[in-house]
Amino acid sequence: MLLLTLLAASGGASAGERLHEYVLDNGLKIMVQVDRRAPVVVSQVWYKVGSSYEHDGITGVSHALEHMMFKGAGNLEPGEFSEIIARNGGRENAFTGRNYTAYFQRIHRDKLELCLRLEAERMRGLTLKAAEWAKEKEVIKEERLNRTDDRPSSVTYERFTATAFATSPSRHPIIGWMHDIDAMSVTDLRAWYDAWYAPNNATLVVAGDVDPGEVLRLAKRYFGPLEVRPVARPKPRPEVPQHGRKRVHLRLPAKVPYLVMGYKVPPLLLARRAADAYALELLASILDGADSARLVSNLVRDTQTATDAGASYELYDRLQTLLLLDATPAPDKTLKQVETALLAEVERLRDQPVGEAELARVKTRIIAGEVYSRDSVFYQAMRIGVAETVGVGYATAREYLDGIRAVSAEDVQRVAREYLVEDRLTVATMEPADG
């Protein structure tokens, strides 16, 4: 009831301009979200390729290629792409995930044409010089040391993931294993580029103060001439069934112990019923996402077992994913005590339906969050790009709030009983080692 009042008051959480969708003859998908609050535009090109498309021996190749996309293409010298965007008042970068590689610019709306021209140039004409790769390889190795190897909790998470998944490519770190980065050649990068970088494997997302018709005209002009290329579907590489709990223990140079655990769960795309995925989303929000959520409330404040505890779930994923729980034990508590406390929270979700008041509160939080998310044009574009590239489709993503609203206490309990079970669980613990 409160939900209804909130929404009536806020004019409908899913309000906002409608999304404009186009597909060019060469298969490039174009999605335009108008937001006229400021004279700026976010332009993103998303490719359907990421670490979950990779196999052993070339892990990290999607991310490495992302780096090399700034190292010359067509008439552009190494670094020139960035230089041109900077001179025109823009900010730009790129990011690689398990299911996507994306490139973006944030810039004054008058400069959109420039972004599209440059992105089209590197969609097909990448230079990929061995000398540039030799230097960039060292940069990526430094990036890996910085992001992972020198961070105890990141190493723990990386080994945890590689333990949870035996056959699914979700086991690879996005940045790749160090030995694979080391052994990677320009030939590997070229083959990867040729296999996945094509208009028919990409989505252009533009959000901001733009006219959709004008975006389409510009996109046609620059991307239109690019040819369709054969793009293979990634082979199915499902995870083999798990039998019993998996466990991995690490000793690392650290000061604070850490625990991460996860249950294998389906994302929206693979759920037998969409309702299951939305129930998992709500389940994660019951545990985490606000100071009133259960993990902070029970583990951090009430029993003081942990100084920090969290949970998360990836609703939009291409492959089987994990319902993650992690925690840092309080100084006078052990890893074992923290593990027991987290498992007790899971058990409670299985044994008792969540109360109506708590469920309503969590839904209110999520619905309000949808309004707040519209404050960031970048985030709006991001959501569209992820949904499209993972394969969910933005039409489905628009049903998000309906999906959340429909979840009942029984739904949450049902998915907890089905998925939060021993045969889906992996636990990683990290204890500080001396020196």
Next chain:
Amino acid sequence: MARTGLGGLCLLALLAAWPLQAGPLIQTWTTANGARVMFYPAPELPMLDIRATFAGGSARDGTQPGVASMTNGLLAEGAAGLDAQQIAERFERAGARFANGAQREMAWVALRTLTGPASLEPALDTFGRVLSRPDFKRDDVERLRLQMLSALDQLEQSASSVAERALYRALYADHPYANPPQGERTSIAALDSGAVRAFYERYYVARNLTLALVGDIDRQAAERIAEGIAAGLRAGGKASELPPAPAPQAGRTVRVPFPSRQSHILIGTIGMRRGDRDYFDLYVANHVFGGSGFASRLLSTIRERHGLAYSAYSYFLPMAERGPFVLGMQTRNAQTDRAIDLALRELEAYLADGASTGELEASQRNITGGFALRIDSNRKLLQQLTTIGFYDLPLDYLDLFNDRITAVSTRSLHQALRTRIDPQSMVTVIVGGDAG
């Protein structure tokens, strides 16, 4: 009602596409008991952001490092008889988000809420209680103490955090900016609710408050809300002025052994203040040198030419008194000396010759061309309003920003650089070297 700023008017001209509003955009006034209010009406989304910022960060810790952080952290742990859970649930039921934090200068609490009455009124009510009637109960102090000590452990396993602490200690010695925002172990162990209460009563007062509001409300509602928030606080007095930052000392190298494969390197000296006479020259100077990513000299040398690091950057952190000028990078232990040598040579060459006309123009075009990106969301506007209000910058700061940037010449840039940055004063902090 002290004054109404007209600063926003020129903003309209700058950003012709900005939706037209009746009246000035940035509005400012003072509440009855002396809090400064900065208001920007943003009617596009049915939401409101409020940020209450006090001059009550770790620079005010005095002999009790950590007291600013603990005071701030305890506000939402219990207030007006509500416990932490009740407070958090009230915000959640209203669909509102509460956030807080304490850095070196600022201690702040923030509220993001929908503007429908079912959200706004209960959210404001809870926010007001947290801000003006904290309980500082003993149990909550004990729990937060444990969390702060654990946070210190975490900090000690992060090479970059260790490096930052070491740099501030080396640059600021016994100046309050040397106080680490997370506090120190022995002092945290000794804090009690009395110390916290005294800190709260000195600094969480109306005359020491900058209240920024951005969102879908009109001026009348903003005045009512601001009055309501401030009325719960004692008038008190503004925090006293901090002592001037120390003059830069002779440079030196501080090595901290650390079990990491990369060394985290920070090279710094004393930089500039908010409202500094050289602010725009130094801002652009840094942009050319290390503040503009791939376009900057530092990243281009360290990463693009030599492949030594993933990230290499520099920045000025202007504060009420002179904050630091910092160069940072991380590289494999074995390459540390080479990277430092290259970075210092790059800096010395820059100090000697300044920027070329081409570099200056490229930076000016990036900064002015990207101006709209600084204010393209309510969240960013809230940040801008807070900065302008807290540091008492002129109300036309944003309006004139691009003009000031454009006015920088290669000559004025070089002059400012040379007089303000002494290469002999650079302190080099190296954290790492103890693993592979």
